[in-house]
Amino acid sequence: MREICFIITRDERILRIYTGSATRVPDSQSRWNAIWTYRYEIREIVHTHPGGLLRFSKEDLTTMEAVESATGLTYQWSLVTESGYLYRDSLYGEDILVTNEGNAWWINFLRDLSFGTNHKQPTTKTIREVVMT
Numbered sequence: 001m002r003e004i005c006f007i008i009t010r011d012e013r014i015l016r017i018y019t020g021s022a023t024r025v026p027d028s029q030s031r032w033n034a035i036w037t038y039r040y041e042i043r044e045i046v047h048t049h050p051g052g053l054l055r056f057s058k059e060d061l062t063t064m065e066a067v068e069s070a071t072g073l074t075y076q077w078s079l080v081t082e083s084g085y086l087y088r089d090s091l092y093g094e095d096i097l098v099t100n101e102g103n104a105w106w107i108n109f110l111r112d113l114s115f116g117t118n119h120k121q122p123t124t125k126t127i128r129e130v131v132m133t
């Protein structure tokens with residue numbers, strides 16, 4: 001298992017894929033350059049936590065703040081584990097659990113790359129829940 005980061009555009013394309021170790025995707029100049037170059041086209045920046053922690057780490061939050069401060073834009077920051085998918089609503093600072101994953105066509109690909117092709121399938125519902133405020 002390894003951490004994977006996808007940068008997703010507003011028209012739902014995977015702009016970039018970054019691979020990391022079991023615990024992190026290292027900071028890279030090329031990722032910063034891609035974010036800067038495509039800053040107006042990016043909608044979502046998603047990464048996985050192979051350890052299963054469905055909560056942003058302190059390092060995640062620092063990165064999110066640095067990117068938004070540098071670009072002057074806000075993005076959907078998301079986290080994916082084997083069984084969960086959540087994003088931070090930057091307007092309210094809440095983490096929202098996505099229970100209808102059908103809108104993210106790339107999510108199984110992301111889980112395959114991060115957790116292997118035998119990862120368990122999450123249960124899906126059609127509502128959204130606020131998990132942390």
Ligand SMILES: [Zn+2]
Nearest residue numbers: 049056057060
């Ligand atoms: Zn993280």
